[in-house]
Structures are given as structure tokens and as C-alpha cells.
Amino acid sequence: MPSPKQLQLLSLIAIALWILATASIRYFPSTVTDPLLGDIGFLTSIPICWLCVVAVRRLAGLTREQLVGGTAFVVAVAMLIDATALRWAHPVYGSDESGSLFRLASAWLLWGYGVSLAIAMLMSRRGPATADHP
Numbered sequence: 001m002p003s004p005k006q007l008q009l010l011s012l013i014a015i016a017l018w019i020l021a022t023a024s025i026r027y028f029p030s031t032v033t034d035p036l037l038g039d040i041g042f043l044t045s046i047p048i049c050w051l052c053v054v055a056v057r058r059l060a061g062l063t064r065e066q067l068v069g070g071t072a073f074v075v076a077v078a079m080l081i082d083a084t085a086l087r088w089a090h091p092v093y094g095s096d097e098s099g100s101l102f103r104l105a106s107a108w109l110l111w112g113y114g115v116s117l118a119i120a121m122l123m124s125r126r127g128p129a130t131a132d133h134p
Contacts (some may be wrong), residue, residue: 002070006060010070013056014077021078021112022085025105026094032104042111049115051125064124071120075113082109 002010019058025032031041053071056062085092088101096102 001074002060002062002066003114006062006066006070007073009060010056010073011077015081015089016076017052017117018078018081021072021106021109025101025108026092029101029105032108037106038108041108045108045112046115049112050119053116053119057123058129059103067124068120069119071116075116079109080104 031037039066053067056071056074057067087107090102094103096109117131
């Protein structure tokens with residue numbers, strides 16, 4: 001489990017990542033609402049999530065054993081912010097009379113959370129230790 005200091009840093013990272021994802025939805029809504037761009041967004045989320053997990057690990061100084069817990073903490077904080085914003089402050093994501101933006105954005109966010117957790121689990125598997133992966 002991450003230390004209290006690491007949890008504070010992970011909270012800040014979660015807020016920063018939430019802001020980036022929310023800004024992406026707000027200022028580029030077609031990346032989730034357009035059928036082709038939405039599919040591309042799901043695919044390109046995989047390497048982006050991988051980079052985010054690597055960044056979380058390095059910025060918070062997480063060990064391999066702390067990686068899943070630390071990533072889960074970041075995901076939990078961001079998901080709680082998303083759930084709160086989608087329920088009580090949904091205009092932060094943009095305007096959407098039909099509700100399709102919120103539905104598709106929520107699907108993309110959930111996908112990213114799941115992919116991030118899966119990547120953290122894969123990265124934390126036991127194997128030969130390297131300088132980059134203690």
C-alpha cells in the first residue's frame with residue numbers, strides 16, 4: 001500500500017488526470033460522439049493509459065508491489081470526481097441536449113479506468129527486475 005505522502009501525491013495526480021480527460025471531452029466532444037473518432041479514441045486510450053500508469057509509478061515513486069494499489073487509488077479518486085460531476089455538474093463536460101455526449105464520454109472514461117487497472121496489474125507481475133521496473 002502506498003504511504004500517506006504517496007497517497008497525497010496520487011490524489012493530486014488523479015485530479016490532474018481528471019482535468020485533462022474532462023478538458024478533452026469538453027473541448028473535443030467529437031472524439032467521443034463521432035462513431036469513427038470514438039472508436040479511434042478507445043484504441044488510442046490503451047497507449048495513453050500505459051503512459052499514465054508509468055507516469056503515476058514514477059511520479060509517486062511506487063514499487064512494483066504498490067503499483068496496483070496506487071493506480072487503483074488514482075482511478076478511485078478520478079471516478080468519484082467523474083460521478084459527482086456527471087450527477088451534479090454535468091455542464092463541465094459540455095452541453096448535451098440529448099445526453100449522448102455524457103453517455104459516450106462515460107463509456108470512454110470507464111474504458112480508460114479499466115484499461116489503466118489492467119495495465120497496472122500486468123506491470124506489477126513478478127518477473128526479472130530491471131532498473132526501470134523494480
